[in-house]
Amino acid sequence: MMKGGLGNLMKQAQKMQENLQ
Secondary structure, three states: OHHHHHHHHHHHHHHHHHHHO
């Protein structure tokens, strides 16, 4: 559960970073 949540958060963060760049 925690691992999956972390993976989702990291994926979202990556998407946000890509949008910012």
